[in-house]
Amino acid sequence: MNTPSNPTSIDRTWVNQAIRAIQRESARSADTHLLHVQFSAFPGIDFYFKDEASHPTGSLKHRLARSLFLYALCNGRLKEGMSVVDASSGSTAISEAWFARMLGLTFTAVMPETTSPGKIDAIRALGGICDLTRVGQCTQARAREIAQNGACFLDQFGLAERATDWRGNNNIAESIIGQMEKEKHPIPRHIVCGAGTGGTSATIGRYLRYRMLNTVLTVAEPKGQVFAEGWRDNNRDASVDCWSLIEGIGRQKVEPSFQFDVIDRVIEVEDADAIAAMLVLEGVLGIRYGGSSGTNLIACIELAREMRANNEQGSIVTLLCDRGIRYRETLYDAEWRSQRNIEVDARMRTIRDELGSHC
Numbered sequence: 001m002n003t004p005s006n007p008t009s010i011d012r013t014w015v016n017q018a019i020r021a022i023q024r025e026s027a028r029s030a031d032t033h034l035l036h037v038q039f040s041a042f043p044g045i046d047f048y049f050k051d052e053a054s055h056p057t058g059s060l061k062h063r064l065a066r067s068l069f070l071y072a073l074c075n076g077r078l079k080e081g082m083s084v085v086d087a088s089s090g091s092t093a094i095s096e097a098w099f100a101r102m103l104g105l106t107f108t109a110v111m112p113e114t115t116s117p118g119k120i121d122a123i124r125a126l127g128g129i130c131d132l133t134r135v136g137q138c139t140q141a142r143a144r145e146i147a148q149n150g151a152c153f154l155d156q157f158g159l160a161e162r163a164t165d166w167r168g169n170n171n172i173a174e175s176i177i178g179q180m181e182k183e184k185h186p187i188p189r190h191i192v193c194g195a196g197t198g199g200t201s202a203t204i205g206r207y208l209r210y211r212m213l214n215t216v217l218t219v220a221e222p223k224g225q226v227f228a229e230g231w232r233d234n235n236r237d238a239s240v241d242c243w244s245l246i247e248g249i250g251r252q253k254v255e256p257s258f259q260f261d262v263i264d265r266v267i268e269v270e271d272a273d274a275i276a277a278m279l280v281l282e283g284v285l286g287i288r289y290g291g292s293s294g295t296n297l298i299a300c301i302e303l304a305r306e307m308r309a310n311n312e313q314g315s316i317v318t319l320l321c322d323r324g325i326r327y328r329e330t331l332y333d334a335e336w337r338s339q340r341n342i343e344v345d346a347r348m349r350t351i352r353d354e355l356g357s358h359c
Contacts, residue, residue, distance in 0.1 A: 205262025288324025
């Protein structure tokens with residue numbers, strides 16, 4: 001009796017090596033710090049800042065880039081020798097360039113030409129290629145065009161919420177809840193995050209439900225951006241023609257990864273208030289962070305104000321998304337702000353007065 005031979009020879013050597021390399025990188029990366037601050041104006045309310053900027057690539061997007069590469073590898077979309085492309089406002093692209101270099105792959109970042117020079121420089125320093133689009137041109141459409149020539153499109157906006165394991169596996173939500181276990185108020189009353197792809201809010205919202213926690217998840221959104229409008233009206237077709245100065249969060253259309261039903265609240269924040277809060281945050285923590293971190297702080301203050309009015313005690317957790325060095329020529333530059341009629345001094349005084357001592 002003849003035994004039929006297997007007509008298919010499967011060789012996953014490179015894919016296996018790539019996955020092992022990413023797993024080793026994850027094991028080497030210590031968890032990010034959870035910084036605790038108390039403000040005298042809010043007695044009984046503890047503020048916690050999850051410092052995602054301490055990742056090797058300097059931002060929250062390090063987790064997402066790792067997940068996107070693993071998702072592409074495990075779905076058979078990324079193979080040996082392929083180039084990689086994605087659409088990004090900068091921070092995701094920096095992290096993706098870092099992982100691409102680790103795997104020996106060519107990476108192209110499609111970004112708006114208005115992206116901060118510091119981000120462009122960081123991508124190029126990692127060996128990435130920057131394909132800059134003019135204002136109004138769709139970066140995702142351009143990335144898909146490049147992918148038609150054989151590149152793997154990582155598609156952060158389309159795949160962020162499904163690429164991340166929301167049940168655990170050291171995702172950001174599991175990390176926060178684990179780090180809070182021994183705190184005075186271990187179950188946060190509020191968690192605040194921004195929304196760019198929608199992946200972070202989807203992961204946190206799902207995990208809170210999975211763990212049966214009654215924490216309120218709030219998205220801090222730049223004023224006039226689409227997520228607030230879409231969420232309020234439950235309208236995935238919503239769109240706006242308004243651009244924010246805060247890179248990384250706020251979109252003009254509802255992206256596939258936005259998950260309306262796991263978000264409890266949206267707070268809109270003026271760009272000028274976010275920038276002022278970013279500058280105040282430097283005085284509080286001694287380190288510069290980006291505009292999205294300032295946006296988050298403004299939302300936290302509003303929530304703390306409500307808790308104080310209701311005589312509530314508890315904890316509020318938010319994210320420090322990336323380092324301020326990336327915005328040296330933009331948000332942190334007084335002349336740049338003046339050219340855009342962004343006045344921050346009075347707003348900074350108001351924020352400091354509202355927080356009380358420690359500022």
